[in-house]
């Protein structure tokens with residue numbers, strides 16, 4: 388155990404199939420490293436199609452009894468899981484900070500956020516109602532029931548190692564489905580600890596399975612080709628999401644996809660600039676800019692552009708880069724070398740075309756994964772940074788003149804996950820709120836995620852909604868029963 392946990396039982400380095408902790412068939416493993424220090428943390432099984440196939444069979448076998456339980460029985464186990472997660476908050480946060488890099492306070496916040504989905508769906512699972520629909524014939528009755536869709540595959544990313552799993556699995560489990568999880572290769576330790584807690588909470592064998600691998604492709608191929616899996620829920624890159632959607636078409640699986648974003652953050656000239664700065668800091672620099680709802684393009688109206696840039700620079704200057712385990716640090720490392728190279732390339736491209744780095748612009752330390760929080764001014768839409776997701780602590784400031792311009796620029800992307808804007812004029816708030824082609828709009832607000840609200844995108848940002856009363860819809864099928872001969 389390279390990480391000192393209070394509860395050593397949370398140190399799990401095996402996959403979990405049919406209630407047992409297992410190695411890969413080949414005995415092969417892959418390394419999990421700390422992105423801040425490069426320290427080797429653990430080796431976990433490098434699994435493939437055969438183990439995934441067994442996990443799917445286990446989930447299928449467990450489905451019959453799990454779906455037959457009452458919603459309340461399932462809810463009681465989910466509630467126990469929630470309580471155990473919260474009791475283990477400090478250990479889970481430490482695991483997360485070490486394998487993912489985010490500061491401890493943020494990691495601890497993610498544990499609470501991740502656990503909140505378990506608590507929420509434990510309750511929602513009891514309210515999966517059907518209908519009695521006024522009938523088309525006097526001797527007939529129309530009834531609908533919602534039934535669990537079946538075995539669910541969940542493929543998750545590294546930026547929220549816990550919450551992306553609970554957001555998918557909690558509604559699936561509450562609805563009576565069983566699951567096979569494929570966590571991101573960068574962050575399997577939090578995921579495995581989470582499954583360990585589920586085991587303690589009393590989920591029967593086979594209900595929750597987890598398979599790990601250094602590359603997702605082989606497991607993904609089995610999860611999408613296997614006809615037993617009836618639903619794929621994926622969060623990750625647009626490229627992989629499109630591939631998985633294509634793969635799912637052969638067996639016509641239901642898919643939920645939460646893919647890339649290119650969030651505009653619009654500051655109108657009637658905005659409260661201090662509030663806009665606070666919102667931009669929260670939205671842009673959380674998790675060092677590595678969330679799919681992070682502000683990607685900051686669009687500022689010309690009359691307040693200089694004032695906003697100055698205030699933002701003052702606030703960004705106070706961010707502290709360093710090890711997530713150290714007190715007072717607000718910016719951890721990026722996840723790996725590839726991630727930091729991409730951010731560097733985007734900044735270089737912008738600067739070479741005339742943008743100016745008024746703050747930052749390069750790595751905090753050479754050869755490390757730490758990038759200095761950056762502000763670019765004079766950014767224009769012909770630069771790569773206008774159309775590509777940055778996934779790093781870089782705020783590019785674009786200038787616009789009219790409300791129409793802002794809306795046109797904001798919608799000029801194939802993505803449509805989150806958008807933000809700051810304004811006080813009520814007419815403008817309604818107009819812009821309705822015109823933005825996004826699934827989520829933060830109005831005078833930079834933090835929009837909560838288990839109580841529907842999270843999801845339009846256009847190429849995805850399909851489906853997670854969280855809220857709508858979050859179970861993706862894991863049930865509506866069955867219509869026509870009762871005749873009355």
Ligand code: ADP
Pocket residue numbers: 542543544545569570571572602603604605606607608622623624625627628630631
């Ligand atoms: P990111 O660029 O954020 O790492 P990815 O889409 O590559 O996003 O990864 C998200 C998740 O998808 C991870 O769990 C990863 O292992 C998995 N993944 C990557 N490629 C594939 C694939 N071909 N099939 C299935 N899963 C994949």
